[in-house]
Amino acid sequence: MPSIRAPAAKRTTTLTVAVKCRPLTERDRGRNIIRVHNDKEVLVLDPDLSKDYLDRIQNRTKERRYNFDYVFAPISTNLDVYQRSIHSTIAGVIQGLNATVFAYGSTGSGKTYTMVGTQDDPGLMVLSLKTIFDLIKKDNSCDQFEVTCSYLEVYNEVIYDLLERSSGHLELREDPEQGIIVAGLRCIKVNSADKILELLNLGNSRRKTESTEANETSSRSHAVLGINVTRKQSKKYPNQVIRGKLSLVDLAGSERASETNSGGKKLRDGANINRSLLALANCINALGKQQKKGLAYVPYRNSKLTRILKDGLSGNSQTIMIATVSPADSQYHHTVNTLKYADRAKEIRTHIQKNIGTINTHVSDYQRMIDTLQNEVSQLRKELSEKESQLSAKPAEKSVDDEMSWLDGLSQETSENVQERINLQKALFELEETNLHNRTELQQLDDAIAKQQEIEKDGAVVQALRQRRQVILDNIRDNDELGVHYQMEIEANEKRRYQLQEMIEDAISNNGNKTYLRVLSQYRLLGIANTELQFEMAMRDQIICSQREAQRNMWNLLLSLGLDEKQLLELTEKQGITIEDYMPTPQVGVRYYQPSLDMGCGRYSPSSCSTNNKLHTRARCGFPQHQNLSVRSLSKDNWTVPGTYCGEEHHSSYYYMSLNHSPAAYMRLSSQHWFGNGPNSQYCTPDRSPLYLRNSFPQMRTMVSPYSNSRQEQLLNLSQDIWTNSISQQNQATLGVGMHTSQDTQGRTNMTCASDMYNVFRNRPFENIPAGPQLVSAKANSSNLPETSQLPSFVTSRKSSFSP
Numbered sequence: 001m002p003s004i005r006a007p008a009a010k011r012t013t014t015l016t017v018a019v020k021c022r023p024l025t026e027r028d029r030g031r032n033i034i035r036v037h038n039d040k041e042v043l044v045l046d047p048d049l050s051k052d053y054l055d056r057i058q059n060r061t062k063e064r065r066y067n068f069d070y071v072f073a074p075i076s077t078n079l080d081v082y083q084r085s086i087h088s089t090i091a092g093v094i095q096g097l098n099a100t101v102f103a104y105g106s107t108g109s110g111k112t113y114t115m116v117g118t119q120d121d122p123g124l125m126v127l128s129l130k131t132i133f134d135l136i137k138k139d140n141s142c143d144q145f146e147v148t149c150s151y152l153e154v155y156n157e158v159i160y161d162l163l164e165r166s167s168g169h170l171e172l173r174e175d176p177e178q179g180i181i182v183a184g185l186r187c188i189k190v191n192s193a194d195k196i197l198e199l200l201n202l203g204n205s206r207r208k209t210e211s212t213e214a215n216e217t218s219s220r221s222h223a224v225l226g227i228n229v230t231r232k233q234s235k236k237y238p239n240q241v242i243r244g245k246l247s248l249v250d251l252a253g254s255e256r257a258s259e260t261n262s263g264g265k266k267l268r269d270g271a272n273i274n275r276s277l278l279a280l281a282n283c284i285n286a287l288g289k290q291q292k293k294g295l296a297y298v299p300y301r302n303s304k305l306t307r308i309l310k311d312g313l314s315g316n317s318q319t320i321m322i323a324t325v326s327p328a329d330s331q332y333h334h335t336v337n338t339l340k341y342a343d344r345a346k347e348i349r350t351h352i353q354k355n356i357g358t359i360n361t362h363v364s365d366y367q368r369m370i371d372t373l374q375n376e377v378s379q380l381r382k383e384l385s386e387k388e389s390q391l392s393a394k395p396a397e398k399s400v401d402d403e404m405s406w407l408d409g410l411s412q413e414t415s416e417n418v419q420e421r422i423n424l425q426k427a428l429f430e431l432e433e434t435n436l437h438n439r440t441e442l443q444q445l446d447d448a449i450a451k452q453q454e455i456e457k458d459g460a461v462v463q464a465l466r467q468r469r470q471v472i473l474d475n476i477r478d479n480d481e482l483g484v485h486y487q488m489e490i491e492a493n494e495k496r497r498y499q500l501q502e503m504i505e506d507a508i509s510n511n512g513n514k515t516y517l518r519v520l521s522q523y524r525l526l527g528i529a530n531t532e533l534q535f536e537m538a539m540r541d542q543i544i545c546s547q548r549e550a551q552r553n554m555w556n557l558l559l560s561l562g563l564d565e566k567q568l569l570e571l572t573e574k575q576g577i578t579i580e581d582y583m584p585t586p587q588v589g590v591r592y593y594q595p596s597l598d599m600g601c602g603r604y605s606p607s608s609c610s611t612n613n614k615l616h617t618r619a620r621c622g623f624p625q626h627q628n629l630s631v632r633s634l635s636k637d638n639w640t641v642p643g644t645y646c647g648e649e650h651h652s653s654y655y656y657m658s659l660n661h662s663p664a665a666y667m668r669l670s671s672q673h674w675f676g677n678g679p680n681s682q683y684c685t686p687d688r689s690p691l692y693l694r695n696s697f698p699q700m701r702t703m704v705s706p707y708s709n710s711r712q713e714q715l716l717n718l719s720q721d722i723w724t725n726s727i728s729q730q731n732q733a734t735l736g737v738g739m740h741t742s743q744d745t746q747g748r749t750n751m752t753c754a755s756d757m758y759n760v761f762r763n764r765p766f767e768n769i770p771a772g773p774q775l776v777s778a779k780a781n782s783s784n785l786p787e788t789s790q791l792p793s794f795v796t797s798r799k800s801s802f803s804p
């Protein structure tokens with residue numbers, strides 16, 4: 001009778017998390033803000049150099065410190081990473097254990113370098129394969145080994161086989177024994193590491209990569225190299241096989257559309273990449289929560305990537321996460337975000353078990369296995385109900401002493417809840433955007449099919465177009481279904497939010513130290529609200545970006561019809577349409593200025609500040625507040641005035657709007673003197689008109705002005721008009737908040753207001769206002785303008801940071 005061993009014992013383990021910091025590259029053009037201590041601790045310095053000792057001791061810096069299993073400094077090679085953090089796990093694969101290694105990090109942080117490597121510094125994929133074959137070679141047990149290899153990529157939520165020349169779309173299936181499998185994926189039998197390396201190189205050459213602003217060879221897909229080792233034990237258990245599986249994953253990098261400066265297809269790829277990374281981040285969040293609090297729904301089904309990684313994240317696998325980070329100060333947010341998720345991933349537990357099977361299994365053996373599994377299930381159920389009752393009893397049993405830590409936990413959960421909602425909303429938004437592109441393509445395909453059919457009915461081209469149409473239709477349907485699912489998750493998330501809020505309110509009203517607790521909870525909630533505002537701003541950015549692109553396309557289309565700009569302007573004028581925003585050529589009354597690259601001190605990102613008639617990206621000129629800069633005007637005619645710029649503060653968008661009466665730049669030099677006549681400005685926020693602000697902020701009255709009182713009043717009224725006509729018509733709730741004032745040495749007031757400035761001036765009474773952060777001038781066409789025809793010039797700086 002064939003023999004079978006009871007399922008091998010399970011061992012619970014946590015994810016091994018290693019952080020790898022890459023060296024600074026020429027592209028970074030920044031400062032190294034990463035410090036590694038004791039190979040286990042990583043310190044991320046505040047990118048703002050102006051913070052001093054006082055800021056630090058008062059905890060006002062953005063410095064962050066994390067501890068991990070391993071931390072690798074920029075000088076470490078891939079071999080160092082492999083030997084210290086991975087080698088021992090790979091050895092388990094030929095003993096029938098599963099292992100997953102995945103690199104996680106933002107775009108350009110070094111994931112592909114770590115996983116694939118170079119000739120001189122081979123990556124983890126290469127080193128792992130070599131180990132497997134070395135170990136098999138050294139094994140003297142007379143067991144027979146079979147190694148197979150597969151290589152797939154997930155691109156735009158579609159799975160392709162990288163070992164097939166022209167792979168079709170592959171589907172995921174749930175197999176009761178093997179878990180998630182990719183149906184139809186080619187598994188090639190290999191006898192040496194060299195053969196796999198050959199396949200790896202072949203697969204890599206088929207991988208989708210693009211050059212983006214952030215990385216010259218950015219991977220646009222997630223790649224999973226699967227190595228299966230089957231071992232037939234010839235002596236001790238002749239009917240037994242053990243199977244080990246190694247998955248090596250190179251994820252595509254999370255990115256912001258603004259940073260990669262991508263549009264069209266690249267933007268859509270980015271949206272899909274972000275969507276699956278968001279899904280991964282949500283799974284990591286939920287799994288981390290699960291370990292701490294017992295229960296949490298883990299949304300594996302939200303993307304193909306998370307379904308493929310399911311085993312690696314919670315099933316039978318020893319898993320290693322390599323969090324890759326860039327040391328550049330400009331990448332601070334990405335770095336902290338990656339480390340935050342890596343920190344959370346430390347909590348994730350997996351359950352490792354040898355995969356033992358038999359060649360022939362008798363029914364009674366199955367019965368024994370089922371019995372064992374059922375026992376395990378009932379044990380788990382018991383543990384689960386204990387955990388649940390502990391959870392529900394928690395608020396009641398809390399003592400006065402742990403009240404604060406309970407509140408801490410609650411506010412932590414609230415912030416996770418908000419983060420989750422932001423992620424969900426972002427995913428939903430990106431989904432909708434993808435579908436928008438899909439629908440456009442569908443329309444184009446329908447047109448193309450109709451045209452082609454006139455030439456050749458049901459020919460090869462028509463067939464190909466129809467096939468593509470079907471793919472798009474399927475994508476639309478899948479995305480719609482997923483959208484409904486996201487909606488439901490958002491609703492569940494909001495319900496949880498209300499529950500949490502109620503719990504906090506109850507705690508406050510039942511506690512003796514009410515005021516302190518109230519302030520504490522308000523403080524935290526404000527922090528959360530701030531995160532939400534940033535998210536909304538980022539959403540807005542994305543919408544504006546898409547709209548600009550559409551507008552630009554429309555312009556190009558119109559011009560390609562043979563009309564010249566003058567004709568177009570006449571036509572649009574007749575139709576009563578206001579021309580604004582991007583123009584393919586700059587003659588239509590729009591002047592751009594080019595900020596000089598010698599913009600004084602401070603950090604300057606030319607990529608994001610350049611105008612060049614490109615689709616504008618979000619400006620990220622990181623000048624600390626009131627830092628000095630010089631601006632060069634390209635043209636000095638009477639309506640092109642140089643932009644004036646005031647500082648930007650973290651998490652805020654500031655603009656400075658000045659009603660200049662001459663084209664000279666009113667900039668402060670390091671010597672604290674003003675160019676020209678100094679700034680003369682009117683300020684407003686969405687809910688406060690300039691007049692109102694002037695009344696509310698006495699500092700404004702101290703402004704030095706070259707204008708007479710009546711002239712100043714006239715300008716003020718103009719600002720009032722602008723405000724009434726434009727800002728009040730916007731969704732004011734999501735526009736900026738706050739303002740900042742300071743005085744220069746001569747007593748002049750310098751003010752900045754937070755706002756979404758270019759939204760403010762969209763549609764409003766100037767002709768041809770190029771919307772965008774670099775907007776600096778516009779020509780007047782309104783009768784109530786001051787006689788010099790000088791219009792507000794403004795430069796906005798926006799900083800909207802969020803990541804999955």
Ligand SMILES: Nc1ncnc2c1ncn2[C@@H]1O[C@H](COP(=O)(O)OP(=O)(O)OP(=O)(O)O)[C@@H](O)[C@H]1O
Nearest residue numbers: 022023107108109110111112113215218219252253
């Ligand atoms: N350890 C390292 N040593 C030297 N150069 C490195 C290192 N890590 C990364 N780089 C360089 O940094 C750049 C970006 O690396 P890589 O392409 O691996 O990033 P990525 O995270 O895979 O990006 P994406 O997500 O866009 O694909 C490359 O030019 C790479 O050569």
